[in-house]
Amino acid sequence: MGSPLYLSISISLLNLLLLFFLVSSVRPLCHPDERSALLQFKESFVINNSASSSPDAHAKTESWKLERESGDCCSWDGVECDNGTGHVTGLNLGSSYLYGSIDSSSSLFHLVHLQRLNLADNVFENSKVPSEVRNLSRLTSLDLSYSEFSGQIPSEILELSELELLDLSGNSLKLGKTGFSSLLEKLTKLQGLYLTDVRISSSLPNILANFSSLKALILSNCDLRGEFPTGIFELPALQFLSLRSNPKLTGYLPDIQSNHPLLKLSLANTSFLGQLPESFGNFKSLEFLDINNCHFSGKLPCSLGNLTKLNYLDLSFNSFWRPIPPSVGNLKQFMTLDFSSNNFSGEIPSSIANLTQLVYLSLANNNFDRGTLSWLGTQINLTYLDLTNTGLSGKIPSALKNLTQITTLYLWSNRLEGQIPPWIGNLTKLTEIKFQENILSGPIPESIFKLENLELLYLHDNQLNGILKLDSFLELKYLTRLQLSGNNLSLLNTVGINATAPKFKILGLALCNLSEFPDFLRSQDELGFLELTGNNIHGQIPKWFLRVGKETLQYLNLGFNFLTRFEELPVVLPWTSLEVFKLRSNMFRGPLPHPPPSIVNYAFSNNSLSGEIPPILCNLSFLVALDLSDNNLTGMLPRCLVNQSDYLKVLNLRNNRFACAIPSTYTKSCGLRMMDLSQNQLKGRIPRSLAHCTKLEFLNLGNNLINDTFPSWLGTLPELKVLILRANGLHGVIGKPQAKSEFSNLQIIDLSDNSLRGKLPSEYFSIWVAMKLANTNSLSPYMNAHTSFQTSGYEWSNYDNLKVILANKGRDLVYEYLPDSMSAIDLSSNKFQGEIPEAIGDLKLTRVLNLSNNNITGHIPSSLGEITNLESLDLSRNxxxxxxxxxxxxxxxxxxxxxxxxxxxxxxxxxxxxDTFNNDSYEGNSRLCGYPLLKNCGNPKVLQPPPPLTSKEDEGISFKFGWKIVLTGYGVGLIIGLSHGYNFTTRKHEWFVKVVRKWQRFV
Structure with a gap:
């Protein structure tokens, strides 16, 4: 039994322990001065529900009150205190609807014990980052992202040496004098650096590769330049790396170390290049990879299949080629896969059936284009390149039917053939299908009408056929974007007015054998795009049609039908948002319908319009392209078309009956790129003010009554490619160029059928650079005036192809599509004298040379043999x-x-x-001899035709001419792009137009 003293001591110790426990379990209240600072900070802002965008946003400061039950600031929403001292150490006011400004006097900077500060996703009204931030020297985490700060990042931020996380993303900030190197030298403990949208405008220092503790480096859209230090890829802790949207940043992917910890990588919209290394498969933890719109090339490494945790992969807009490796089927976690806009070939691998979690799949646009070929020529030493198998080919594989979770399926612009498989109707979650621009044939399967969730269906520009009822599409209640144009379909217009039809936004029914305007259009009041080109619609445009999409319609194409008039012609076309209106190649008579003020492109060519151009065109403030060619318009050319030339880029009034002088007041802001006034009765001189139109690429004033000398002053136009002045009253001598840069971009010049005299312009032959060296920068096979403009929801790209008439192959040929490789010189039917200069042989790209019907003397220069591209050479009648x-x-x-x-x-x-030319090539030269003439050259035997070609010789010539067809035969071959055609993109979805020859007359 213990002594009383022992019991007393034990009880005392127990009491002390209990007291210590009670004391230690009570959290201290926040300090009054810090509570006061928080309340002052709260009062400096208002709560605005539009100030934060997060779905989890709420007004945290509303809980900050002084009542007894809530007077302790440590219990306030977003406030964190130290359990030992009671000091405020954390403040999280991200997404708190705060609206107002913040400066150096803010009470926030009295909270000197803060270690974590989050003010992200609020609106601080373009406040500067206050220099007083240096007072918060204990900060380890600072997040000011997406809160509308602006100006330069203060140098005082470098004093926050304890920072482990710094996030200034989404503000209008500049690194400025702080400098990226200084930032890294001072903030040596950084583990996460987020500077998206901060203007760094410099290269990345190599010191960054020494940050062994760095886990996240997010430098998107920072105007980074130079080459990215590859050592950063070797950082042992790096998990998140984003350099997207830095187009001036170059770099390549080095060999990757084993089991690299990287989880997310984005290099999109940079200039990274080269191949993906085989060691790329060492990114075994990678979940997200986005390298779209870079310059990567070559084949994909098979080790890509090692990235089994990937759920997002975007390789689009690069130059990857060869077949897609079957190992891609190992990536079973995929939800998003985008291989579009590359040069993949072969069939879609059957292993794709394993990707059962896929929601988004795009294998679109893998056809080799000329721009890619030109780029590749600068990257690799091409000795042989087979372009016949580019683009994904074969049938739509049955493996795709396993993708039961898929909502978006893009296979457009490849070489896929065969029928659309019936099992497509089993993919019931599909909302978007883009199969356009392939070689698909056969009927559209009935099962496609079972896709109740379908919102978008693009099947245009294939070879689909069959008869379909329009009401089958109208039963898809969510379908708002439908493109069937450019097939061999026949749509039966059996449905009348249908108030329950889906509200279409995009509707393409060109070449669908329609004989009348579909009645269901009467209920369509949300249409933005409507195309009925190339049908068999006769007669007048009904009155009710003027109400279709009256407030929403932006694009309307009714070209290539048999329309004659409006049933009721309004004073101004009623579509208040209309920007593109095409009624080309119909049978319209009478005056030109008045376009609405919103019009940007107005194409009414190849009709029978008469009268004058109405003055209302002078009120079109946004007009970019006007095509009224091939009509019977008369009168004066409105001077306002000159005054509007700041915006006007394309003016085509060819083949009308205008009889006046060309307006002469072009200003220095002239934006014209294409002007065609040929085949009229224009008089006077060529206006000197056209020299202000420095963007002009195409000028055709041929077949008029112009009386002038050679306009050498046009040589100052740096972009001028085509100059046609044929069949006018030009006279006098072509003088010497004043500078070596004159007509530096000229490829086609036609001065035929005038009265020019003197010697041939040999000095110009010496400086026409574009006829000597090929243009490798062109991304189009045709010369065109490319114009583009943006509207709410759409981006339009317009390609106005340059149509010319050239004397070639013994007759006048109409070039509806002028190859970009075309070079031609026609000085025929003038009064030129003297000899043909040897310098003409330097124009090696010339394909047409016509000097006929002049007074040229001397010998034929042997240098003409150096122009190996010549297709037509006419020196007759000299x-x-x-x-x-x-x-x-x-x-x-x-x-x-x-x-x-x-x-x-x-x-x-x-x-x-x-050995192929006939006698008439040589007639009128009595002293010529040899084949094909009957007169021999001293040999008593009449010369016989040459022996037939051997098989090897035949193969050689076939090869050469095969390349000619590919590279120069675009006038009658594959048509890429649209003549007055459009590409447009909505904010979420893209529509790329690419038509083949069978549709070229309808665009």
């Missing part, structure tokens, strides 16, 4: 003498050769193309 140079036999593409009616003598060259 006074040339001597022999035909044997060197001309080197011209393998020559199809037309005329030297008739000169004073030539001696033997006609043999070999290559010369």
């Amino acid at each position: 006074k040339l003498l001597g022999e035909i140079p044997q060197h001309l036999a080197n011209i393998n593409f020559l199809e037309v050769f005329k030297v008739s009616y000169n004073n030539l003598e001696g033997p006609i060259p043999r070999g290559a193309q010369f």
